[in-house]
Amino acid sequence: MASRRSPTARHRRLVAELNRLRENSGLSRVEVAERIGSTDTTVWRYETGLTRPRPSDVSALTDVYGVTGEARDSLIQMAVEARRRGWWHPHRQALKPGFDSYIGLEAEASLVRTYEPLVVPGLMQTEPYARAVIEATSIVQTPSEVEETVSVRISRQELLHRPGDPIHLVAVLDEAVVRRQIGGRDIMSEQLEHLVRLGGLPNVEIRIVPFSAGAHAAMDGKFCLLSFPDPEDPDLLYLEQAASGLVPDDPNQVHRYTSMFGSLCDMALDTETSVAFIAQMARRFSSR
Known part of the structure; x- marks a missing residue:
């Protein structure tokens, strides 16, 4: 892929x-x-x-x-x-404007740092959870377009398991991400158990920002930072809205969000405590 x-x-x-x-x-x-x-x-x-x-x-x-x-x-x-076409090219019509470019950049990245306040990041979603999120947010998509978008999202996840050269993912999640029920209790339990398994991979770090942390600099919304293996390729910022995605061509913006991500990490639970908390929430959703 x-x-x-x-x-x-x-x-x-x-x-x-x-x-x-x-x-x-x-x-x-x-x-x-x-x-x-x-x-x-x-x-x-x-x-x-x-x-x-x-x-x-x-x-x-x-x-x-x-x-x-x-x-x-x-x-x-x-x-x-x-001038070649990436594997995602045939699916551009099913994606929000700008996201096909992000997928192409993500494919060459060595490090992804992402903050999500509401839902599990796409690289970490199970297929049922992804479908539930896309169905809820893609108001104008047809069922076939929803399935195509789900397929693209799941295909991207191969980056985490790329033989010999997997992408490194650092995901900072608001506590709301693991508490908000999406798609029903069974789907949510499965999703959280999947996060626990991903947290055990050497190239994946998951950090939870607890409600008790209070106000923080990233309350305006989610964002993603990409770093690349070649030092000549500068870091990149991706911002996503409901109808489009944006890659600001401004080093100052990248610096600002890099500092913001560091601040979030300082406020977040450590990786071991975060994964334990996710496992606890998974058990709550699985209990009847």
Whole structure:
């Protein structure tokens, strides 16, 4: 399914490299466009990510910027990989706008840090729980679209079990997540038992922010931070609303939410206590 060579992530890196190379060259977009026989609008679209350049376009740009050898080959290969379609591409119509891009970036991430105030994160949901959440929140989706969305959500979870290279997940959950009954007692009990099992994996950390912690900086809503294996790829922030998802292109925003996540971790129960609390809640839901 997913691999670390995600087209979306490759495109993000390519955009950053093209911007860096032009800035270092001292050339304007108009000057670059003249040298490759194109328009400044096209160069702008390459540099803003609105258009994915063909490998031949990138080859022409490397000639302008004087990039040779392995560096040139690497950029052209990025362009090849960026134009491929990820496994999620056929399902874009069933997803909220922007979420397909997030899936593509998540596929290449090495670390996911997520805060959820209301529901279990998608990477950790059982199929019945996921279906109950999607049915409740997807007011305009048809039954077939609901099932397609459920399938995509479950497919993403392979990242946690990727042989030899699983993604590392740190999930901070509000206490409400494990108390709110979604889909009935049996579904909720199964979901919480699943969380307990996930909490036993070496690449998964679960932390509960108890009600007793009081007010905190993340009360405005959920968010997710992605980190990548290559240090040249900066961390990324994903914010989700009811009808769309957003990836703010602002390092200050990333820094703010990184600090916010650290604050949440300071307020949360430790991993062992958190998992024990989840297990306790699972028993409550399973009792008749």
